[in-house]
Amino acid sequence: MPRRQNQPQHHSRRPSAVNAQPELIRWGVIGPGRAAGRFAQGLAGVPNTALHAVWGRNPARALDYAQRFNVPHLAADIPSLLAAPIQAVYVATHPDTHAAFCCAALDSGKHVLCEKPAALNVPQLESILEAAHRNGRLFMEAMKPPFFPLYQKLRARLAADPIGSIGFVRAGHCDSTLSPDYPLHFRELGGGSILGIGPYEAFLALDWLGDLKRVHAIGRLNEHGVDSFALFQTEHARGMAQLHTGIDLLSLGDALLCAPGGYVRIHANWWNPARATIHYRDGREVLLDEPFLHGGFNYETAHFCNLVRGGNRESPEITHALSLAMARLLQDARLQLGVQFPGE
Numbered sequence: 574m575p576r577r578q579n580q581p582q583h584h585s586r587r588p589s590a591v592n593a594q595p596e597l598i599r600w601g602v603i604g605p606g607r608a609a610g611r612f613a614q615g616l617a618g619v620p621n622t623a624l625h626a627v628w629g630r631n632p633a634r635a636l637d638y639a640q641r642f643n644v645p646h647l648a649a650d651i652p653s654l655l656a657a658p659i660q661a662v663y664v665a666t667h668p669d670t671h672a673a674f675c676c677a678a679l680d681s682g683k684h685v686l687c688e689k690p691a692a693l694n695v696p697q698l699e700s701i702l703e704a705a706h707r708n709g710r711l712f713m714e715a716m717k718p719p720f721f722p723l724y725q726k727l728r729a730r731l732a733a734d735p736i737g738s739i740g741f742v743r744a745g746h747c748d749s750t751l752s753p754d755y756p757l758h759f760r761e762l763g764g765g766s767i768l769g770i771g772p773y774e775a776f777l778a779l780d781w782l783g784d785l786k787r788v789h790a791i792g793r794l795n796e797h798g799v800d801s802f803a804l805f806q807t808e809h810a811r812g813m814a815q816l817h818t819g820i821d822l823l824s825l826g827d828a829l830l831c832a833p834g835g836y837v838r839i840h841a842n843w844w845n846p847a848r849a850t851i852h853y854r855d856g857r858e859v860l861l862d863e864p865f866l867h868g869g870f871n872y873e874t875a876h877f878c879n880l881v882r883g884g885n886r887e888s889p890e891i892t893h894a895l896s897l898a899m900a901r902l903l904q905d906a907r908l909q910l911g912v913q914f915p916g917e
């Protein structure tokens with residue numbers, strides 16, 4: 574298969590002042606499904622990276638992925654993937670296997686970007702963070718919204734022309750169009766709307782309102798024992814949030830941030846943010862319009878690659894503490910509805 578690389582072949586592990594070409598980051602993918610396809614689309618927009626290896630448990634699907642994205646190394650198993658000349662692994666299986674694959678990759682000395690939610694529950698996330706620490710490798714949960722141009726523009730605009738401290742966040746999303754075999758319907762895959770959709774809502778509330786104090790959830794379960802709809806209210810250091818997630822209804826998918834001096838609406842789909850309107854108390858309305866490129870996974874991946882190049886072991890944006898706080902919020906909400914996963 575032809576070798577794909579997003580920028581010139583020439584690279585240096587330790588860029589000098591004379592040769593400032595950033596280090597080439599070669600990636601391996603575990604779990605070539607929907608998210609991994611969008612990761613490959615995004616990586617094509619990140620300079621000095623290459624999608625070098627892929628492993629999937631279904632050989633036909635892995636081959637199809639390798640052919641679609643020109644991945645030169647189709648690994649027969651995990652050890653073969655981890656022995657490939659890659660620096661970073663993207664884990665995009667379902668949450669029930671994130672911990673096992675992340676720990677294997679970290680123990681082999683690779684840096685890991687793992688899809689949201691980073692793990693099924695808090696203890697599994699702690700095991701991943703321990704593996705990252707033990708091996709001195711970078712681990713980051715793939716929580717993409719803050720890296721989008723719109724989100725960064727919104728933060729900058731509110732810093733320059735403030736509305737005051739955000740005290741209420743309302744956000745949520747329901748999608749009843751998912752096919753009956755979609756992984757979110759099943760308990761054994763770590764499904765349910767809270768774990769599948771809720772990581773974004775948890776991120777937004779924690780990002781604007783600070784540390785979590787408590788969660789109160791109500792909802793309903795489907796015939797497989799996972800939440801098909803959940804409504805949860807959270808109290809934080811600086812305010813409160815009302816969040817919802819669902820897979821048996823349809824909802825808009827926008828987000829609202831309220832402050833004394835005005836409010837912000839991040840237009841749907843807020844987790845792929847491209848437009849927001851700031852409504853100031855004095856009547857002004859400011860529309861921010863920042864389209865995203867390459868499907869949007871490219872921004873978090875570029876951030877991750879730069880952290881690798883800089884020798885960092887934790888993202889300053891998606892910190893380990895933030896991932897743990899998201900996991901705790903989601904776990905509390907889910908357990909209040911009686912959703913437990915196998916082995917818990």
Ligand SMILES: NC(=O)c1ccc[n+]([C@@H]2O[C@H](COP(=O)([O-])OP(=O)(O)OC[C@H]3O[C@@H](n4cnc5c(N)ncnc54)[C@H](OP(=O)(O)O)[C@@H]3O)[C@@H](O)[C@H]2O)c1
Nearest residue numbers: 604605606607608609630631665666667668670688689690
């Ligand atoms: N950031 C985003 O915008 C975004 C979007 C979608 C999903 N996600 C996240 O990405 C993850 C995957 O979701 P998806 O929609 O991409 O699922 P998907 O399309 O079903 O792909 C999952 C992949 O993992 C593989 N897999 C599943 N269980 C496995 C196991 N036990 N051992 C080995 N491989 C296994 C699947 O193999 P088979 O093909 O053999 O089943 C498939 O290759 C989830 O955590 C989800 O929340 C993120």
